[in-house]
Amino acid sequence: MTAVLDVSGATVRYGGVAAVDDLSFRHEAGGVIGLIGPNGAGKTTLLNVLSGAVRLSAGSFALNGQDLSARRPHQIARHGITRTFQNLQVFGSLSVLDNVLLPRVARGWGTALGDMVRLPRAHRRITAEREVAAGLLDRVGIAEYADTPAGSLAYGLQRRVEIARALAGDPALVLLDEPLAGLSRSESTDLAELFTKVADEGVTVLLVEHDVASVLAVSGRVLVLDHGRLLADGTPDEVSANPDVRAAYLGEEWT
Ligand SMILES: Nc1ncnc2c1ncn2[C@@H]1O[C@H](COP(=O)(O)OP(=O)(O)OP(=O)(O)O)[C@@H](O)[C@H]1O
Numbered sequence: 001m002t003a004v005l006d007v008s009g010a011t012v013r014y015g016g017v018a019a020v021d022d023l024s025f026r027h028e029a030g031g032v033i034g035l036i037g038p039n040g041a042g043k044t045t046l047l048n049v050l051s052g053a054v055r056l057s058a059g060s061f062a063l064n065g066q067d068l069s070a071r072r073p074h075q076i077a078r079h080g081i082t083r084t085f086q087n088l089q090v091f092g093s094l095s096v097l098d099n100v101l102l103p104r105v106a107r108g109w110g111t112a113l114g115d116m117v118r119l120p121r122a123h124r125r126i127t128a129e130r131e132v133a134a135g136l137l138d139r140v141g142i143a144e145y146a147d148t149p150a151g152s153l154a155y156g157l158q159r160r161v162e163i164a165r166a167l168a169g170d171p172a173l174v175l176l177d178e179p180l181a182g183l184s185r186s187e188s189t190d191l192a193e194l195f196t197k198v199a200d201e202g203v204t205v206l207l208v209e210h211d212v213a214s215v216l217a218v219s220g221r222v223l224v225l226d227h228g229r230l231l232a233d234g235t236p237d238e239v240s241a242n243p244d245v246r247a248a249y250l251g252e253e254w255t
Helices: 043-050 073-078 096-107 109-115 119-139 155-167 185-200 212-218 236-240 243-248
Strands: 005-014 017-027 032-036 058-063 081-083 173-177 204-208 221-226 229-234
Touching (some): 032 185, 043 081, 155 173, 185 204, 229 236, 229 243
Parallel strands (some): 032 221
16 A cells, blocks of 8 residues: 655755755555654654655655655645645635635636637636635534635634635645644634544644644654654554653643
8 A cells, every 4th residue: 555655864964964864654544643742853844745845855755646746835735735834825805715825826827828818708607716715614613704805813713714725725635833822722622533534534744843742632643753753653642652752842831
């Protein structure tokens, strides 16, 4: 069976520092994969690699058997890996629906130009895209805010806008970079439930998050990085019981 994600010997060096150091893992089962580790462990660097923002110094990664390690971010997105960012990236003055519609329409820009001379077809296409975008809002639980300016929503709801936009690319794998940062406990619990729902719908979720308790609660598999290397890999129970993991978190918050 082809792995959804196959990371092999992945290494990123910054000068003398290996932010990610000969990291290998395969993931075939879908679901939510939690990626945790102390500060500076290499989590964000790995996410940046998988989304094409950072190039590997050595090694490779493949999605569904296709090596994507030399591809650019937009190509990687087209091949099925999309992401959200640590800092919210919503267009505050645009409506929630337009935030999700925009990347879908932009993706078909060549077609849009052609459409200018075939207006009925353009109208049908935009109508269809709006329906898809509305469906995405419904999927992430913000359908009622479709016409609201995204910037006026509570922080937790803006996170959902970002997730809807990541899902708009029809990904096989979505990378979430600290989606719970800055949220209240109840907002965190609500949003974390969404990750499980997205995974149940068939999109593999790779979740980087400092809130370890939430990661353990929603992930089927947890990878623990330390100094760019895989320190532990297992179920939430296995990882929680691992003394090396607790030692690595010494001085930092552990659940
Ligand atoms: N652009 C860069 N230039 C130089 N060093 C970098 C760069 N990006 C990351 N690093 C270093 O690589 C290592 C891993 O950093 P990274 O941000 O990936 O860790 P992290 O696990 O995401 O940490 P945190 O939990 O604090 O966000 C750190 O030592 C960091 O200082």
